[in-house]
Amino acid sequence: MLARLALQLEGQTALLMRLARAWSQPAQPLEAAFARLFTPAAKYAICKAGMPFAAESMEVGGIGYCEESELPHLYRDMPVNSIWEGSGNVMCLDVLCVLKKQPEALEMLDLECEVVKGINRRFDAGWRQLRLQLHRAQESQAREIAQQLTRLATGAQLLKYAEPPLADAWCQQWLDGRGIRPLAGDAP
Numbered sequence: 001m002l003a004r005l006a007l008q009l010e011g012q013t014a015l016l017m018r019l020a021r022a023w024s025q026p027a028q029p030l031e032a033a034f035a036r037l038f039t040p041a042a043k044y045a046i047c048k049a050g051m052p053f054a055a056e057s058m059e060v061g062g063i064g065y066c067e068e069s070e071l072p073h074l075y076r077d078m079p080v081n082s083i084w085e086g087s088g089n090v091m092c093l094d095v096l097c098v099l100k101k102q103p104e105a106l107e108m109l110d111l112e113c114e115v116v117k118g119i120n121r122r123f124d125a126g127w128r129q130l131r132l133q134l135h136r137a138q139e140s141q142a143r144e145i146a147q148q149l150t151r152l153a154t155g156a157q158l159l160k161y162a163e164p165p166l167a168d169a170w171c172q173q174w175l176d177g178r179g180i181r182p183l184a185g186d187a188p
Contacts, residue, residue: 001060007170008053012046014157015150033108037098038153044091044143045150047082054078092142095149099134106134113152116159120168122175123155151175 019042022034054075082088098105113127130148137145151174158167 001056004173005053005056007173010166011154011158011170015042015154018157029104030108030111033102033104036102037095037105040091040094041146041150043086044088044146048088050078050081088143092146093139095146096137096139096142099137112156116156119159120171122171123159126152126175
């Protein structure tokens with residue numbers, strides 16, 4: 001469980017660093033498109049993942065319920081994030097709005113994902129599926145699309161910049177359609 005939590009945090013950090021880079025280059029249209037699309041998508045996905053992450057962290061550490069630890073405080077405050085940052089539905093509908101109204105967002109997605117095409121079969125399969133889904137996206141699929149976009153953007157960052165065992169382990173955990181799988185023995 002500790003390895004899964006570490007992988008999750010590694011992926012979220014990689015995505016947020018990429019998002020920060022996009023925000024630092026607003027004059028470049030594809031960077032502006034990345035910032036516009038992935039700000040609401042990342043807010044949704046990371047805030048939604050916060051509660052289970054904090055709960056698992058409390059269990060793994062063994063002292064999570066002790067008030068001297070910071071974890072109980074974080075756990076109690078975690079539900080506020082998805083409200084404070086904007087409700088999940090609003091964030092996900094904003095993602096769909098960007099995809100429909102800003103064609104450069106789809107161009108940017110193609111470039112981000114094509115760079116790592118062929119490195120990981122789980123990533124490739126997820127990208128193919130999402131690409132088909134984006135052409136007929138419905139509001140009822142907004143959460144699923146936002147979540148998958150975030151996962152693929154995270155996977156792309158890790159496949160580009162992380163060590164291959166780490167990137168492959170992350171893709172195995174979050175892009176495998178069969179659900180959570182045991183980590184391989186050589187996973188970080």
